[in-house]
Amino acid sequence: MILRDLIALFDRPLATGNLDVEVSAVTSDSRLVGPGTVFVAVRGESRDGRMFIPTALENGAVAIVADSASETGHPEEVAYVHVNDTRRALAVAAAAVAGEPSKKLKLVGVTGTNGKTTTAFLIHHLMKRSWHRAGLLGTVLVDDGEEATPANFTTPGPVELNGFLARMADHGCRGAAMEVSSHGIDQLRVHGIAFDAAIFSNLTQDHLDYHGTLDAYAATKFSWFESLAADPLGKKPVAVINTDDGYGEKLVALLGDKLPMIRYGFNVHCDFRANNFKQSARGMEFELTAKGKSYLVRSPLIGRFNVYNTLAALAGASAVKVPLREAVAAMAEAPQVPGRMEHCGTRDGVSVFVDYAHTPDALENACRTLKELNPSRLITVFGCGGDRDRGKRPLMGHAAATYSDACILTSDNPRSEDPEAILKEIEAGMGSARYRSVVDRAEAIRIAIHAAGKGDIVLIAGKGHEPYQQFADRTIDFDDRREARRALAERPEEPRKR
């Protein structure tokens, strides 16, 4: 693509230098610049991308895009393009250089505090059943239709994102499911991505370190739907909204008739409505009323919250024309989402589950679901991440304390924070509940599993699929599921004294 054509896509660019050069790539990371690359200098949270313009030039950039006037010393032959919004320019350029891959796919995006990964996995499963090849992008992995690789972000930056979508389209995927995080919306990582359906799962407390207030967090989520309504990029996106959720109802009111809509949940106004939910340790079933018909939906997933994820997936898939009857049938073989209510084994009548609950609402859901399986006791092992929303800590403590018989508080990813100090903040919410604090996570898991007796369930919450643990000075290999299996295997013959 010629630079002149690329910058014509920007909003009011002011350009100098040679614009008749071929552009091979675009990036906002100077370290990734090579010959033919356009470097977009983004002002980040911690660093100003303009500091890296000299490195980008050294590495062979053909153009610099920035939101301030050209620096002195800038070589004349390299184009300099002034724009008002560098993130917007980056997203537009990334999509153009990759050949607008989102327009070649039936793309379903999922946003909301909890349930994005699960719902995206379910949609991917339904798409694959009906279309053979489909892509998946989110917290756990990216599947480009041929191979799955671990993910670094829930929603990667626009350059990576468009690169993944292009690979999906090249590999013959007809569609894809992807997670849309609030960071992704706020930082315009999904700007210029054409969606066919946009799902809103729910909104409860998380990420207030970043957004400040719950309403600001909600406004960010809502802005994605508003931007799709304002510029659908040649598609007719359908908004798929959980209207049992208060913020979901607000979103419906805000959108009015700006987007076609599917409402889902248990309430009577839903277009995809669940009824008669039943579950056992082997799975769940419920009756779905949709499109004037009734269906019996069976799934190996457990938990009332997974009814919402299942409804969202069925509605989202249906919005991109996956036949509903086929989708309902495929739900019976829904995949195990790594680290989401994952059963890690049973020994001596002690069952262990690993789950990614790391918000107060998710932890409450996870504990309630396991409590509904009528264990003798529910023992919950959990912590809270460092350098993230501190307000969650006592609330997570309260949720676990309310629905568990005993808790072991431990470290999650402390990051730059003091692990003991994080535990103290969780303890503030534990009230009169029975708990112990054990800072070492492997030790905490071992203590819980070895102390459990016949009929008990141990829930290890917060890190799910994560294969690491992050500390201030190091990141170690760590996997809750591995630790759980090890502790189960090493269980002493006689359970230790409780």
Ligand SMILES: CC(=O)N[C@H]1[C@@H](OP(=O)(O)OP(=O)(O)OC[C@H]2O[C@@H](n3ccc(=O)[nH]c3=O)[C@H](O)[C@@H]2O)O[C@H](CO)[C@@H](O)[C@@H]1O[C@H](C)C(=O)N[C@@H](C)C(=O)N[C@H](CCC(=O)O)C(=O)O
């Ligand atoms: C808070 C946040 O989202 N931060 C992201 C943001 O970082 P930042 O704004 O601080 O960037 P910065 O480090 O100041 O750098 C500014 C610019 O200089 C560039 N740079 C930097 C160094 C260099 O040598 N050369 C260079 O050009 C950078 O590429 C960047 O464009 O932009 C960076 C580059 O795009 C991201 O890597 C970084 O993600 C950090 C690592 C992160 O942890 N993000 C998490 C919170 C996140 O995004 N999570 C959500 C999921 C949340 C959920 O589960 O709901 C996600 O979607 O994954």
Ligand SMILES: Nc1ncnc2c1ncn2[C@@H]1O[C@H](COP(=O)(O)OP(=O)(O)OP(=O)(O)O)[C@@H](O)[C@H]1O
């Ligand atoms: N629809 C839901 N409503 C409430 N809680 C849920 C829902 N779905 C899943 N959960 C809980 O939230 C946890 C995280 O689920 P999931 O990974 O699907 O969500 P996510 O939105 O992708 O999270 P993240 O933003 O961290 O990637 C689960 O392990 C479960 O405890």
Ligand SMILES: N[C@H](CCC[C@H](N)C(=O)O)C(=O)O
């Ligand atoms: N995407 C989420 C993941 C949190 C997972 C939890 N294990 C933690 O580290 O807090 C976040 O960055 O807030």
Ligand SMILES: [Mg+2]
């Ligand atoms: Mg996720």
